[in-house]
Every structure is written in C-alpha cells, then in structure tokens.
Amino acid sequence: MANMNELAGLVKELEEQLVTCIRCGMCQSVCPLFEQTRKEADVARGKLALLTGLMDNIFSDPDGVNERLNRCLLCGSCAANCPSGVNVLEIFIKARAILAEYKGLSPAKKLIFKKMLANPGTFDTLVSWAGKFQGLFTRPDANAQGTSCARLVSPLIGERHFLPLASTPFHKEIPEQGLKTKGRKLKAALFTGCLIDKVFPNIARASIRVLDHHGVGVTIPPGQGCCGIPALASGDRETFTRLVDHNLALFEKEKFDVLVTACATCTSTIKKLWPSVHKNPDSGTKKRLEALSQKTMDINQFLVDQVAPELGNLTGNKDGETVTYHDPCHLKKSLGVADQPRQVLRAAGLNLVEMTGSDKCCGMGGSFNVYHYDLSASIGKLKQQNIADTKCSTLSTGCPACMMQISDMLAKHKVNIRVRHPMELYADALQE
Numbered sequence: 001m002a003n004m005n006e007l008a009g010l011v012k013e014l015e016e017q018l019v020t021c022i023r024c025g026m027c028q029s030v031c032p033l034f035e036q037t038r039k040e041a042d043v044a045r046g047k048l049a050l051l052t053g054l055m056d057n058i059f060s061d062p063d064g065v066n067e068r069l070n071r072c073l074l075c076g077s078c079a080a081n082c083p084s085g086v087n088v089l090e091i092f093i094k095a096r097a098i099l100a101e102y103k104g105l106s107p108a109k110k111l112i113f114k115k116m117l118a119n120p121g122t123f124d125t126l127v128s129w130a131g132k133f134q135g136l137f138t139r140p141d142a143n144a145q146g147t148s149c150a151r152l153v154s155p156l157i158g159e160r161h162f163l164p165l166a167s168t169p170f171h172k173e174i175p176e177q178g179l180k181t182k183g184r185k186l187k188a189a190l191f192t193g194c195l196i197d198k199v200f201p202n203i204a205r206a207s208i209r210v211l212d213h214h215g216v217g218v219t220i221p222p223g224q225g226c227c228g229i230p231a232l233a234s235g236d237r238e239t240f241t242r243l244v245d246h247n248l249a250l251f252e253k254e255k256f257d258v259l260v261t262a263c264a265t266c267t268s269t270i271k272k273l274w275p276s277v278h279k280n281p282d283s284g285t286k287k288r289l290e291a292l293s294q295k296t297m298d299i300n301q302f303l304v305d306q307v308a309p310e311l312g313n314l315t316g317n318k319d320g321e322t323v324t325y326h327d328p329c330h331l332k333k334s335l336g337v338a339d340q341p342r343q344v345l346r347a348a349g350l351n352l353v354e355m356t357g358s359d360k361c362c363g364m365g366g367s368f369n370v371y372h373y374d375l376s377a378s379i380g381k382l383k384q385q386n387i388a389d390t391k392c393s394t395l396s397t398g399c400p401a402c403m404m405q406i407s408d409m410l411a412k413h414k415v416n417i418r419v420r421h422p423m424e425l426y427a428d429a430l431q432e
Helices: 004-018 032-037 044-052 054-060 062-070 088-103 107-117 120-136 194-198 201-213 229-233 237-252 264-277 283-294 299-307 329-335 339-347 367-371 373-389 400-412 422-431
Strands: 138-140 148-150 187-191 217-220 258-261 296-298 322-326 394-397 418-420
Touching: 004 044, 004 088, 032 373, 044 062, 044 088, 062 088, 062 367, 088 229, 088 237, 088 264, 107 120, 107 229, 107 237, 120 138, 187 201, 187 237, 194 201, 194 400, 201 217, 201 299, 201 422, 229 237, 229 264, 237 264, 237 283, 258 264, 258 299, 264 283, 264 296, 264 329, 264 400, 283 296, 296 299, 299 339, 299 422, 322 339, 322 373, 339 394, 339 422, 367 373, 373 400, 394 400, 394 422, 400 418, 418 422
Parallel strands: 187 217, 187 258, 258 296, 322 394, 394 418
Antiparallel strands: 138 148
C-alpha cells in the first residue's frame, strides 16, 4: 500500500491531465459500453468527472470509484475522437494504479500478478502444465474457429467458447539460447507476447517465414515475459514495471533495427505505456524506454512501410478467398495502423470485403471480458453480425485477444468463419 505522499503525487499528475477535458460529450457517441448501457457513468466524460474529486472519493467510497473505473474496455475510442486530445487511457490506468496502491490488490490478483506473471519462468511452467491437462476439463467444439467449451458447469468459463492452449508453446520451439537468423536487409527483434506464445504459436512461425522471405534477419531473445498490460490494467504498476525492466534488459543485449510484434496490444503497450507509466524511472531508464519505443512497430506496418513498400499480389489470383478485416482498437485508434494489414491481405491474393464498423471494438477488453462477460458478449454479438453479413470465409485481425473474442462470438452463434492473423494468411500464400 502506498504512503499518502506518493498518492498525493500521483493524484497531482492526474489533475494536470484532467483540466484539458471540456466535458463536450464527444466520447459518448463512440463509446461501445455506453452504446449498450446508456449510462453516463460508463462513458469517459462521466469517469473523468468522477476523477476530478478523486482524493475525496478515495476516502468516502473507494470501492465505488474502483467499480466505475473498471467498467471500461480501455479501447481508446474516446481518446481517438477527443477534440481536446485528452489522453483518457493513461488517465484511467494511472487512476486504477492510485486505487490499487491505496486499497491493495485482492489475494487472487496478488497471486496471479506478483507470484505468477511477474516471474516469466514460473508463468511458463504453470501454463505448460495447464496445457497438458486442459483436455480433462474441456471438450472441443466442431467449428471453423477451433474453440473448446467446459465439460462441466464452470463459474469462471461460463458459456464461453475459448481457444485452447497450444500443446507446445512457441518458446519451446526455439533454441534455449534464442533464435537468430541472417538477413539481407534489416534486422528485426520479435517480441512474442503471451497469447501468441501460449495460444497462437502459428502466428510467430508465420511471422518468421514472412520476414525471412523478405530478407529480414530475425532475433528472438529467450526468456521473454508478458508486456505487462494485464497487471497494469488492474492497477499493479509494480508488477508492470518489473516486467518492463525484465524485457528491456533482454532486448538491450541484442542488436536490431526494429522491434516488431504481431500483437496490437503488445505494440501499443511497448510504444505508449512502457515509457509513460513505468514506476519511478531514473533519467537513464526513461531514455532507454523511449529509444525502444521509437524502434517498435506492428509487423504489418513494418512489412509495408519499411520492407516491401511495393508489396505485390503473391498469387496473381484476383478471385481468391473472401476475407474481411477487423481493426483492433490498440492498432488503429492507438497507433494509427489500418491500411497496412489490408495491403498484406491483398498481397496474399485474398478478396478483401470491408465489414460495417470494422473499427468498432469487439468487446474483449482483457479483464473486462472476465468481470463483465454479459456486456462483453453483447458488444461482441454486434461485431459477429457485421462479420457474418460480409459472407466471408475468413475473418482476419492483428490482435490475438480480438481473435479470442471473435472466435467465441462466432462459435456461440454457430457461424462457420475462420479467424486468422494477416501474417498467417500471407505466409500461406508464400507456400502456394
């Protein structure tokens, strides 16, 4: 639990950011949660008004403040459309940190974040064992998404159709000393990310094949940890900072031109949050984080903007498989990356059909999906309907978390559409 002087300093930082909000209500028109609930308390303007008196509210109703702050997807729709440029995501994340440091984390979150997630080796081992025994508690669905559901009624899993853990996580496929390939052009370090490592290893394999095809050398340091966003979203800046320091030390041992990720959330976290929310960094650490941030890119953006600007159709097939694309919030709204994944899909010879509301949030929101699944599923239902309306055979998106949510929604509504990352589809075209 933080001392009051430290809390006062954090609150002062928030107050300086809050003054730019003019309460215009533009956030109301784009908030996916408000669209469902029509409650002012669920929109950014309502939460920012709450934070104006945060120090008083912490003492009078800390649980109530915490409840309202956590009813947020952190999708960034409000920030992307704010005429005053209010950095809503950073404000909410800092506010959650203030509350977590004042109230303390729950025993469950302490166990998950401080004992498991903060220790990459321990986390890898536990997830590996979970992968071996998951078949005892789950049964596979017969669908295009490859999801599973619980064999028995489960309060945690509920009615979810979830993607199972990979039988072998990606980090087990590379040498203990890490992976290094030679290239003719640039050198890229690959930040794997938890979901790609443990659920979607084929995305990592596809990314390596694509980069190798274009003459890019790849380095993957061993022992990578989580980017830290799950802990940070729950207010645990200590675990977040520990993971940032761990990963920073790993990548600083390597020589590379660019750090790429195939996960929209990891990319946004490294670029935007590692330098700005690290807990009490000294000037040297801050400069190192800012330098790494500037070298970090989404893999689609890297491929199109720096490696192969004249990306051509690999198959020459103008009547290829029909695919639609979902814009991850952390990719389009946070980083402005939207056209590049579409160029990758077209280069793979696919027939790209745009869905209605391609950049509307799918409703995942990380822990929001855990605590507010009913709202998450209601938002996701709108997304799956827009996908189904395109009559596509494949949905592509650059965010593994979105892939999980959309797979759940498609499976729940028995829609026979595959869900794949642009790198997977492009790598498939390379082999044709």
